[in-house]
Amino acid sequence: MAEQYDAIVIGTGQSGPSLAARFASEGLKTAVLERKLFGGTCVNVGCIPTKTLVASARAAHMARRGGEFGVVIDSPIEVDMKRVKARKDEVVRQSNEGVEMWLKNTPNLTVYEGHGRFESAHTVRVNGDLLKADKVVINVGARAFIPDMPGLGNVDYLTNSGMMEVDYLPDHLIVVGGSYIGLEFAQMYRRFGSQVTVVEMKDRLISRDDEDVSDTVREILENENVAVRLEAECIAIENRGDRVAVALDCGEEPKEVVGSHLLLAVGRRPNTDDLGLDKAGIETDERGFVLVNDELRTNVPHIWATGDVNGRGAFTHTSYNDYEILVANLFDDDPRRATDRIPAYALYIDPPLGRVGMTEHEVRRSGRSALIGKRLMARVGRAKERGETQGFMKILIDAETKRILGAAILGIGGDEIVHSVLDIMYADVPYTVIQRAVHIHPTVTELIPTMLGELQPLE
Numbered sequence: 001m002a003e004q005y006d007a008i009v010i011g012t013g014q015s016g017p018s019l020a021a022r023f024a025s026e027g028l029k030t031a032v033l034e035r036k037l038f039g040g041t042c043v044n045v046g047c048i049p050t051k052t053l054v055a056s057a058r059a060a061h062m063a064r065r066g067g068e069f070g071v072v073i074d075s076p077i078e079v080d081m082k083r084v085k086a087r088k089d090e091v092v093r094q095s096n097e098g099v100e101m102w103l104k105n106t107p108n109l110t111v112y113e114g115h116g117r118f119e120s121a122h123t124v125r126v127n128g129d130l131l132k133a134d135k136v137v138i139n140v141g142a143r144a145f146i147p148d149m150p151g152l153g154n155v156d157y158l159t160n161s162g163m164m165e166v167d168y169l170p171d172h173l174i175v176v177g178g179s180y181i182g183l184e185f186a187q188m189y190r191r192f193g194s195q196v197t198v199v200e201m202k203d204r205l206i207s208r209d210d211e212d213v214s215d216t217v218r219e220i221l222e223n224e225n226v227a228v229r230l231e232a233e234c235i236a237i238e239n240r241g242d243r244v245a246v247a248l249d250c251g252e253e254p255k256e257v258v259g260s261h262l263l264l265a266v267g268r269r270p271n272t273d274d275l276g277l278d279k280a281g282i283e284t285d286e287r288g289f290v291l292v293n294d295e296l297r298t299n300v301p302h303i304w305a306t307g308d309v310n311g312r313g314a315f316t317h318t319s320y321n322d323y324e325i326l327v328a329n330l331f332d333d334d335p336r337r338a339t340d341r342i343p344a345y346a347l348y349i350d351p352p353l354g355r356v357g358m359t360e361h362e363v364r365r366s367g368r369s370a371l372i373g374k375r376l377m378a379r380v381g382r383a384k385e386r387g388e389t390q391g392f393m394k395i396l397i398d399a400e401t402k403r404i405l406g407a408a409i410l411g412i413g414g415d416e417i418v419h420s421v422l423d424i425m426y427a428d429v430p431y432t433v434i435q436r437a438v439h440i441h442p443t444v445t446e447l448i449p450t451m452l453g454e455l456q457p458l459e
Contacts, residue, residue, distance in 0.1 A: 001130075002123055002130040002131060002132035003031075003129060003130065003131050003132065004029075004132050004133075005028075005029050005030060005031045005110075005131055005132065005133040006023070006028035006029045006030065006133060006134060006135060007020075007023040007028045007029075007030045007031070007133050007134075007135040007136070007137070008030070008031045008032075008033070008116075008124055008131055008133040008135070008136045008137070009023070009030065009031070009032045009033070009136075009137045009139060010033045010116045010124065010136070010137065010138050010139060010140055010275070011033065011034065011040065011138065011139035011140040011141060011307070011309075012032060012034045012038050012039060012040055012099060012103065012139070013039070013040025013041060013042065013139050013140075013141045013307045013308070013319055014040060014042055014307060014316045014319035014320045014323075015137075015139050015306040015307050015319045015320055015322045015323035015326075016032065016040070016137070016139035016306070016307070017032070017038075017039075017099055017102060017103055018320070018323045019137055019139070019306070019323050019326065019327065020032040020103060020106070020109055021102070021103070021106050021109065022323075022327050022331070023109075023135070024106050024107065024108035024109040025108075026331055027108070028108070028135070029108060030108060030109045030110070031109075031110045031111075031112060031131050031133070032103055032109060032110070032111055032112070033112045033113075033114065033115075033116040033124070033126050034111070034112075034113055035113070035114055035115040035116070037096060038096055038097075038099040038100040038103070039095055039096050039099040039100075040139075040141050040307075041141050041142070041308065042316040042319075043092065043095045043096050043099060044092060044096060044164070045160055045161040045164050046160070046316070047316050048091060048092055048095055049088050049091070049092050049164055050160070050184060050185075050188075050348070051348060052087065052088045052091045052092075053084065053088055053188055054184065054188055054348055054350070056079075056084045056087065056088075056192075057187070057188040057189075057191035057192055057350075058191070058350055060077055060079050060191050060192060060193075061191045061224075061350070063077045064077050065387070068387055069387065079169065079192045079193055081166070081167050081168050081169050081192065082167045082168075084167075084192070085165075085166070085167040088164070092164075112126045112127065112129065112131075113127075114126040114127035115274070116131075116275070117274065117275055117276040117279075118275060118276035118277060118279045118280035118282070119276060119279055120279060120280060121280045121281055121282075121300050121302070121303065122134065122136075122302075124136065134302055135302055135303075135304075136302065136303045136304070137303070137304045137305070137306060137326070138272075138275070138282075138290060138298075138303065138304070138305040138306070138309055139305075139306045139307045139309065139319075140270070140271040140272065140275065140307075140309050141270075141271055141307055141308045141309060142268040142269055142270045142271060142308040142309065142314065143159075143161070143268065143269060143271055144159035144160055144161065144264060144265070144267075144268060144269075145266055145267040145268055145269040146159075146264065147264070147266050149176075149235055149236065149237055150235075150236040150237065151236050151237040151238045152237050154237075154238065154239060155237050155238065155239050155244050155262065156244070156262070157237075157244075157262040157263070157264050158261060158262065158263045158264070159263070159264055159265070160181050160185070160265065163185060163263060169189075169192055169193050169194055170189060170194045170259075170260050170261040171194065171195065171259070171260040171261075172194065172195040172196070172197070172258075172259035172260045172261070173185075173186075173189050173194045173195070173196050173197075173259060173260070173261050173262075173263060174196075174197050174199060174244065174246055174257055174259040174261070174262050174263070175196065175197070175198045175199065175263045175265055176199045176235065176246065176262065176263065176264050176265065176266060177198075177199075177200065177263075177264065177265035177266040177267070178198050178199070178200030178202070178204075178205040178206065178228070178230070179205070179206050179207075179208075179265065179267075180206065180345075180347050180348075181265040182198060182200075182263070182265030182266075183198065183205065183206070183217065183221065183347065183349055184347070184348050184349060185263055185265065186198050186221060186226050187220075187221055187224060187226060187349045187350065190221075190224050190225065190226050191224070195227075195259070196226045196227065197226075197227040197228075197229060197257050197259065198221070198226060198227065198228045198229065199229050199232045199235065199246060199248060199257065200228070200229070200230050200231075200232060201231070201232050201233055201235065202230065202231070203230055203231050204218070204230060205217055205218050205221075205228065205230075206347065208359075209353075209355065209359060209408070210359050210360045210361055210394075210408065211361075212360075212392070212394070213353065213408055213410055216390070216391055216392065216410055217347070217349065217353065217410070219390070220349060220351070220390050220391070221349070223390070227257075229248055229257065232246075232248040232249070233249060234247065234248075234249035235247065235248065235249075237262065240258055242260075243258050243259060243260055244258070244259055244260070244261070244262045245257070245258045246258075246259070246262070268308065268314065269287065269288060270284075270287070270288045270289050270290070270308065270309045270311070271309065272284055272288045272289070272290060272309060273288060277290070280300060280303065281299070281300055282298050282299065282300055282303060282305075283298065283299045285311065287311070289309065289310060289311030290305035290309050290310050290311075291310075292304070292305050292310045292312065292338075294337040294338050294339055295325065295326070295329050295336075295337065295338075296310060296312070296322055296325060296326055296338060304326055306319060306322035306323060306326060307319035307322060310322070312338050313338075313341075315345055317344070318341070321338075321341055322338070324336065325337065325338060342356060342357055342422060342425050342426065343355075343356065343357060344356045344357075344418070344422055346414070346415040346418075348415065351377075351388055351390055351391050351410065351411045351412050351413075351414060352410075352413075352414045352415040353391075353408065353409070353410040353414055353415070354407075354408070354409045354410075354414040354415045354416070354417060354418030354419075355406075355407075355408050355418070356406060356407050356418055356421055356422045356425065357396075357404065357405055357406030357407060357422075357425060358396060358405045358406035359406060359408070360372065360394070360396060360406075360458070362406070363396050363405055363406065363458065364458065368398060368399075368400075369398070369399040369400060369457075369458075370396055370397060370398060370399055370405065370457075370458040371396070371397040371398075371399050371455040371456065371457060371458060372394065372395070372396055372397070372455065372456060372457075372458045373394065373395045373397075373451040373452055373454055373455045373456070374392060374393070374394045374395075374451070375392060375393050375394075375447055375450065375451045375454075376389075376391075376392045377389050377390060377391040377392055377393070377410075377411035377412065377444075379447075380411070380412075380444055380447050381441075381442045382412065382442045382443055382444050383411060383412050383444060385442065386412055388411070388412040390411065391409075391410035391411030391412075391414065392410055392411065393407070393408070393409045393410070393411060393414070393417075393444075393447070393448070393451060394407065394408045394409075395407040395421065395431075395448070395451060395452065396458065397431050397452075397455060399457070401430075402430035402431055402432065403425070403428065403429075403430065403431070404421060404424055404425050404431050407421045409421075409444075411444065412444060413444050414444075417444050417445050417448075420434065420445055420448065421434070421448065431452055432452075434448060434449060434452065435448075435449045435452040435453060436449070437449060
């Protein structure tokens with residue numbers, strides 16, 4: 001006999017807990033399922049722990065730079081990786097336990113700890129219990145993609161999840177994958193003291209971004225002695241004694257790199273292969289992401305998919321926005337759509353990259369008449385005062401409507417500063433609004449109006 005609920009939420013990532021709590025507060029008898037760690041990827045193996053580690057790595061980096069600022073540190077800088085991990089674990093614990101306690105103390109909400117699988121479009125089995133509901137939300141997230149590389153099955157390797165258990169300093173960390181996750185770990189462990197090599201199959205890092213962004217990110221990493229090997233088209237892996245060897249075949253010497261540890265950071269795959277989606281009649285794409293419409297509804301009308309699993313953003317902030325969209329349409333008489341949001345994300349190397357809207361490549365490909373502004377961080381007073389002049393800011397404008405099309409701020413505070421541009425884009429007002437704003441001096445943001453006053457046609 002199935003236990004009857006009004007709503008079932010499978011997974012407790014960024015949108016799941018808020019959805020479950022809202023359903024319960026609306027008077028719906030609700031069940032929420034979590035098979036492993038409350039809080040999902042962000043809380044346990046993603047944003048929160050990695051940015052905590054990034055902070056520790058930056059502290060070590062700035063301590064080594066002390067002499068540049070007239071701060072003399074006599075003894076060599078040492079990093080205690082066990083203490084670094086303990087600090088990270090404590091920050092994660094607070095968030096993880098906070099989510100768990102919130103859910104377990106929410107009235108009208110029952111928590112099941114176990115793996116849920118659909119048995120039909122209305123029923124889900126967990127720990128031998130059969131649950132039934134008229135509303136179901138899938139919020140099961142994604143995990144590291146493990147590529148089919150020759151020799152990989154014979155060597156030990158790490159993913160972003162496995163890196164969370166590292167409490168020692170790898171002698172030489174080889175990172176396969178030159179995008180966001182891989183680059184953050186690369187710089188982080190170089191600052192901790194490891195030798196680091198990044199191996200990327202494409203001809204540049206973070207290839208979804210513009211070439212000037214990719215080139216500058218590479219320059220930032222190489223300035224810290226992170227080795228970068230591009231166009232590694234025939235990667236093969238093998239044990240070499242107690243080391244791991246990665247064959248590159250990059251058309252340049254050396255043809256291989258030998259290190260102590262291997263980190264795979266080549267993408268993510270949705271956790272949909274063991275959910276029984278076929279029994280519920282739920283459609284996925286060829287990669288396993290659940291197909292949803294603009295209101296995040298699957299092809300089965302009473303089932304929604306939010307967060308990484310729907311392939312509509314794959315960020316913590318888009319997952320939470322999925323929650324906002326779903327409840328606005330269900331309960332608030334406030335029609336909202338996934339396509340209303342403007343793409344925005346950050347790369348948390350140091351200095352960070354903040355990205356919003358269209359890239360320069362996308363604007364050129366669109367064929368529209370556009371303007372472009374660009375300013376090097378070396379020409380920003382605040383950056384010079386802080387001794388952090390790497391990077392640049394760039395903005396793209398529709399020449400006819402005067403609306404901002406996109407921006408990239410790669411430099412000190414770029415992940416925060418870019419929001420001033422994003423807010424103008426959401427307001428749907430001309431770029432002249434921010435150009436004429438009077439910003440505080442000395443800041444990085446005050447140079448955005450200056451940059452907007454120097455726009456040139458995008459040739």
